[in-house]
Amino acid sequence: xxxxxxxxxxxxxxxxxxxxxxxxxxxxxxxxxxxxxxxxxxxxxxxxxxxxxxxxxxxxxxxxxxxxxxxxxxxxxxxxxxxxxxxxxxxxx
Numbered sequence: 001x002x003x004x005x006x007x008x009x010x011x012x013x014x015x016x017x018x019x020x021x022x023x024x025x026x027x028x029x030x031x032x033x034x035x036x037x038x039x040x041x042x043x044x045x046x047x048x049x050x051x052x053x054x055x056x057x058x059x060x061x062x063x064x065x066x067x068x069x070x071x072x073x074x075x076x077x078x079x080x081x082x083x084x085x086x087x088x089x090x091x092x093x
Contacts (some may be wrong), residue, residue, distance in 0.1 A: 001032045001033065002031065002032065002033045002034070002035065002036060002050065002066070003017045003033070003034050003036070003046075003047075003048040003050075004022055004033055004035045004036070004048055004049065004050045004052060004055065005035075005036050005037075005038060005043060005046050005048035005050070005051050005052070006018045006019050006022065006036070006037045006038075006051075006052050007037075007038055007040055007043045007052070007057070008039065008040070008053060008054065008057060009040055009053055009057055010037070010039050011087050012037075014054055014074050015037040015038070015053075015058075016037065016073050017075070018053075018054075018071070018074055018080075019035055019037050019051055021073060021074075021080050021086075022035045022052070022084075023035065024077075025079070025080070025084055029061060031088070031093055034041060036048070040057055043064075047066070049066070049067070050066070050067050050068070050069065050087060051067070051068040051069070052069045052071070052084075053068070053069075053070060054070070054071050054072075054073070054074050055070035055071060055072055062093040066084070067087060068072060069083045069087060070086065070090065088092060
């Protein structure tokens with residue numbers, strides 16, 4: 001099971017859009033995942049396999065082994081797909 005944490009400033013707006021893209025991306029894949037949303041102030045309390053956020057929120061991952069995908073444009077599904085494809089390929093999926 002892969003745990004994905006979507007982080008945004010308040011945990012409401014952009015994280016909902018990104019969460020929807022995660023669900024859409026994994027719809028036809030045979031990969032078990034769990035996606036959660038949170039705001040930037042509570043992100044450190046989670047221990048996901050992957051953080052996903054927009055690059056403009058200035059969120060730094062302090063945890064050692066947690067990867068992060070930063071999206072330049074959260075509405076660009078091609079950018080999202082390419083970055084998530086690269087991440088999954090690096091993890092052997």
